[in-house]
Amino acid sequence: MAEYRVLLVDDEEEFVSALSERLMLRGIEVDSALNGEEALGRMDEKEFEVVILDVMMPGLSGLEVLRQIKSTHPNTQVILLTGHGATREGIEGMRLGAFDYLIKPVDIEEMLEKMKEAAKTAHMD
Amino acid sequence: MNGIWQKFRQFMPKGLKDFPNYGEGPERYNLLRKNFVMIVCATAIIPLLLMAAINYYQYQSALKEEIVKPLRRLVTSSKHTLELFLSERESTLRLLIRERSFEELSNQARLNFIFQSLKAEFPEFVDLGLIDSSGLQRSYSGPYELKGKNYQDQDWFQEVQLRGVYVSDVFLGYRKFPHFVIAIKRDTVEGDFYVLRATIDTEKFNQLISSITLRPGSDIFLIDREGILQTPSRHHGSVLEKVSFPIPPMSQEAVIGRTKDQHGEHLFGYAYLRGANFILVLIKEPGEVMAGWFTLKIELLLVFVVSVAVILIVSLRTAGLLVDRIREADQKRESMYAEMEHTGKLASLGRLAAGVAHEINNPLAIINEKAGLIKDLVEFSKQYQDREKLTLQVDSILRSVNRCREITHRLLGFAKRMDVKVETIHLNELLQEVLGFLEKEAFHRNITVNFNLAPDLAPIAHDRGQLQQVFLNIINNAFEAVEDGGNITIATGKNETEPGSVEVAISDDGRGIHPDDQKHIFDPFYSRGKEQGTGLGLSISYGIVAKCGGDIRVESKVGKGSTFTVVLPQKCTMA
Numbered sequence: 001m002a003e004y005r006v007l008l009v010d011d012e013e014e015f016v017s018a019l020s021e022r023l024m025l026r027g028i029e030v031d032s033a034l035n036g037e038e039a040l041g042r043m044d045e046k047e048f049e050v051v052i053l054d055v056m057m058p059g060l061s062g063l064e065v066l067r068q069i070k071s072t073h074p075n076t077q078v079i080l081l082t083g084h085g086a087t088r089e090g091i092e093g094m095r096l097g098a099f100d101y102l103i104k105p106v107d108i109e110e111m112l113e114k115m116k117e118a119a120k121t122a123h124m125d
Numbered sequence: 126m127n128g129i130w131q132k133f134r135q136f137m138p139k140g141l142k143d144f145p146n147y148g149e150g151p152e153r154y155n156l157l158r159k160n161f162v163m164i165v166c167a168t169a170i171i172p173l174l175l176m177a178a179i180n181y182y183q184y185q186s187a188l189k190e191e192i193v194k195p196l197r198r199l200v201t202s203s204k205h206t207l208e209l210f211l212s213e214r215e216s217t218l219r220l221l222i223r224e225r226s227f228e229e230l231s232n233q234a235r236l237n238f239i240f241q242s243l244k245a246e247f248p249e250f251v252d253l254g255l256i257d258s259s260g261l262q263r264s265y266s267g268p269y270e271l272k273g274k275n276y277q278d279q280d281w282f283q284e285v286q287l288r289g290v291y292v293s294d295v296f297l298g299y300r301k302f303p304h305f306v307i308a309i310k311r312d313t314v315e316g317d318f319y320v321l322r323a324t325i326d327t328e329k330f331n332q333l334i335s336s337i338t339l340r341p342g343s344d345i346f347l348i349d350r351e352g353i354l355q356t357p358s359r360h361h362g363s364v365l366e367k368v369s370f371p372i373p374p375m376s377q378e379a380v381i382g383r384t385k386d387q388h389g390e391h392l393f394g395y396a397y398l399r400g401a402n403f404i405l406v407l408i409k410e411p412g413e414v415m416a417g418w419f420t421l422k423i424e425l426l427l428v429f430v431v432s433v434a435v436i437l438i439v440s441l442r443t444a445g446l447l448v449d450r451i452r453e454a455d456q457k458r459e460s461m462y463a464e465m466e467h468t469g470k471l472a473s474l475g476r477l478a479a480g481v482a483h484e485i486n487n488p489l490a491i492i493n494e495k496a497g498l499i500k501d502l503v504e505f506s507k508q509y510q511d512r513e514k515l516t517l518q519v520d521s522i523l524r525s526v527n528r529c530r531e532i533t534h535r536l537l538g539f540a541k542r543m544d545v546k547v548e549t550i551h552l553n554e555l556l557q558e559v560l561g562f563l564e565k566e567a568f569h570r571n572i573t574v575n576f577n578l579a580p581d582l583a584p585i586a587h588d589r590g591q592l593q594q595v596f597l598n599i600i601n602n603a604f605e606a607v608e609d610g611g612n613i614t615i616a617t618g619k620n621e622t623e624p625g626s627v628e629v630a631i632s633d634d635g636r637g638i639h640p641d642d643q644k645h646i647f648d649p650f651y652s653r654g655k656e657q658g659t660g661l662g663l664s665i666s667y668g669i670v671a672k673c674g675g676d677i678r679v680e681s682k683v684g685k686g687s688t689f690t691v692v693l694p695q696k697c698t699m700a
Contacts, residue, residue: 012487018494025501056483091593094561104486105493105530 004049004119008032009039009065010081011057022108028115036060040068043076049122050115052102054081055089063093070097077118081106158448165440170433177429181422188418192392193381196407200379200394203337203345204405208398210333211292214307214325215400217247222311222321230255230321231263233272240266249329251304256282256320267324285310285320292401295327295355295364303327303355303364327364331356342410347403348372355403373404384408482533489529496522547586547697552627553578555589556615559596563604570609577616582627586696591669598662599631599677599689606635606687625695626675632688638681646679673697 006028010016013034020030031046033039036059039051051069055062066078077099082090090101099118102111221239222230229235240253252267260277276282285291285308293306308322330347334356337345347355352368354361361368370384373395384393394407500519503509560567560574567574603613613633620626638646647667667677674694681687 012491014491015487015494018491018498022494022498022501025498025505091558091562095558100565103530103534105490105526108497 003029004115004122005029005031005047006115007039007042007048007051009034009036009051009057009062010054011035012054019106026112036062036065039065040072043069043073048073048076049119050099051076051078052081052111052115053078053098054104055093056082063089063096066093066096066098075122077122079111079114079118154448154452157451158444161444161447162437162440165443166436169436169440173429173432173436177425181425184421184425185418188421196381196392196394196409197379199337199345200381200396200405200407203334203407204379204396204398206333207330207347207403207405208400210330211307211398211401214247214250214323215290215292215309217243218307218309218321218323222309222319227255227257227313227319230319231257233264233266236264237266249326251324251326253321253323256308256322258318263319281306281308282320286318290400294349294351294353294402297365305355327356340409344406344408346406347398348406349402350404361408368406373406478536482536485529486533489526489533493523493526496526547588549584550587550589550592551582551584552592552617552629552693553580553582555592556596556617556629559593559600560615562597563600566604570604570611572604572607572610573612575612575614577614579618582617582619583625583695585627585693587673587693588697592693595666595669595691596629596631598666599691602662603631603633603635603687603689606637607633608635611635620692623692623694626692627695628690628692630688630690632686634686637683637685638679638687639683643679643681647677 006023008016008020008023008030009032010019011034016032016034020032023030031042031048033042035057039053040060042048043051053062053065053069057065062080066080069076069078078093078097080090080093080098080101081104082093082101093101099121100114102114221243225235225239230239236253236255240250243253244250252265252269252271254265254267254271255263256276257263260275260279260282262271262274262276265272281291281293289310291306291308293308295303295305297303304324304326306322306324308320310318310320312318334345334347341359344359344361346358346361348368349355350372352370352372354364354366354368357363358368361370370393373380373382373393375397376395377397377399379394379396381392381394384391392409394409396405397403398405496519500516500523503512503515503519509515556578557576566572600613600615607613611634613631616630616632618628618630620628646663663677670677670691670693674697676692678690678692679687680690
């Protein structure tokens with residue numbers, strides 16, 4: 001299986017640092033951003049196969065970031081993190097072309113599974 | 126205008142003035158009912174009373190006129206008859222005295238002859254005599270021996286000298302029959318005078334009066350100015366007796382009035398006769414007169430009483446109905462207020478819960494990741510000595526995090542149910558969106574989802590989030606029910622029984638639901654034994670649909686599969 005790069009976007013720094021360390025322990029190349037603008041900036045510097053994107057963020061909202069990613073980097077697969085069990089945002093995100101969604105707090109194994117699939121899709125496209 | 130109203134208010138009962146302030150409690154309905162009845166009765170009964178009073182007086186005067194007129198006519202015509210009788214006798218005597226000389230009349234034989242022929246014509250003449258100016262009876266023809274009698278000092282002789290004519294009162298004379306006297310004076314050329322005097326039997330008078338036909342209760346008779354009966358009466362005594370009632374004042378015109386005596390009320394008519402001291406009196410018994418009036422009074426009273434009774438019954442019944450309606454409306458409004466208050470409370474509670482859940486979710490996610498990281502670090506560094514023990518502790522933390530997650534999810538679900546926003550929804554699109562949520566699972570488990578959507582399905586007005594939750598729950602259940610590689614069919618269409626409503630049927634070929642479980646699947650916390658799920662999904666879904674006036678039906682056979690049919694009205698009735 002091919003290597004893939006992941007961009008983790010969430011406004012909670014503690015969450016981002018812990019999760020990215022856990023992913024790196026599993027040999028995944030992880031970058032992180034604490035808001036939408038930063039995330040879009042990172043994506044201009046580097047190519048990512050998978051973006052883990054929190055829907056609820058101050059500033060640029062998750063769905064807005066998703067929209068921009070889909071227009072500028074159509075190959076990149078986005079997995080949404082929804083703070084609630086919010087079906088509304090989830091469904092809206094799916095409609096906008098997100099690859100899948102995960103409900104916080106996230107089970108790491110489930111996340112890895114989904115990332116793997118997303119990366120596979122990204123390589124196929 | 127306002128001033129008049131203020132004035133008017135002063136006269137209104139206290140209950141009416143305070144019309145809008147009935148206060149609370151059940152007495153206000155009684156007060157309202159009382160006031161309503163009072164107002165209706167006042168507005169209906171007062172005019173009725175006025176009408177009745179006006180009618181009463183109109184009838185009374187009309188009836189009086191009807192009674193009084195014939196009586197007056199009767200009295201007048203009787204008076205004329207009697208006057209005619211008297212003046213006829215008077216003229217006869219006047220003719221005699223004018224046509225015959227003093228010498229002829231004073232001749233006893235001539236007078237006898239004249240009297241005989243007079244009696245042949247008028248049998249009621251009893252005697253005839255001539256008196257000269259000295260008051261001496263010069264000749265006399267009749268049953269008494271009156272020749273040579275001197276009347277010089279008698280009142281009647283004085284009166285006939287003064288007035289030329291005299292008609293006496295009735296007196297008992299010859300054979301105890303009542304009589305009266307007519308005397309006529311004639312002046313001679315020489316300045317002397319003489320008087321012709323005749324006595325008349327009153328029998329003829331009586332005949333004349335009794336010829337006036339009267340009902341048994343009535344009476345008609347003559348009296349003189351002292352109240353002495355001149356003709357017999359039916360109920361007021363016989364001739365020459367004094368009547369019990371006072372003498373009416375002088376009137377030649379017929380007068381009709383009322384009197385009262387020990388027998389009760391009478392109608393009383395009278396007239397003074399011209400040229401004589403007689404008064405014609407007519408008395409009618411009250412029963413006869415008033416019978417008609419009394420019946421009318423009774424009828425009027427009856428109509429009035431019946432009308433009042435009808436008004437009372439109608440107003441009481443109407444007031445009862447009205448007040449009951451008001452009471453029902455009040456109760457409905459109160460329960461609606463209570464419900465609204467409850468809903469409001471729930472809504473704010475829901476918002477609070479959502480806020481809390483959301484705020485907790487983020488630190489929870491951090492705990493989750495930190496604990497996960499600890500676990501990872503322990504697992505990845507193989508030489509850590511208390512590895513087993515630490516892993517156990519971290520797993521415990523992670524389980525607790527999961528429990529917290531369940532709780533926050535439930536809270537959020539609850540909060541969302543509170544926050545209803547009705548919008549136009551195309552059900553077919555919504556179902557496809559919801560399925561988008563589950564596409565991955567379908568793909569992994571090789572589940573086939575067939576859509577059988579009616580293309581012309583009318584849009585409905587509901588809350589999008591709630592409907593998403595409902596269908597997500599049901600489709601999710603279907604996913605859980607089927608084996609890998611199973612089939613799920615989602616069909617939409619019009620509901621046949623309720624116009625405007627639509628239905629969605631979600632069928633699966635899964636394991637089905639046991640009939641015993643079917644009864645309980647919509648009960649809260651009733652789970653089909655799966656390790657996952659709170660047992661709230663279908664309960665919440667059913668609550669949402671039922672609240673909007675819809676329904677969820679389930680048909681299922683164990684081993685064959687289940688069909689959940691959601692019926693939704695065109696518009697959610699709750700919002």
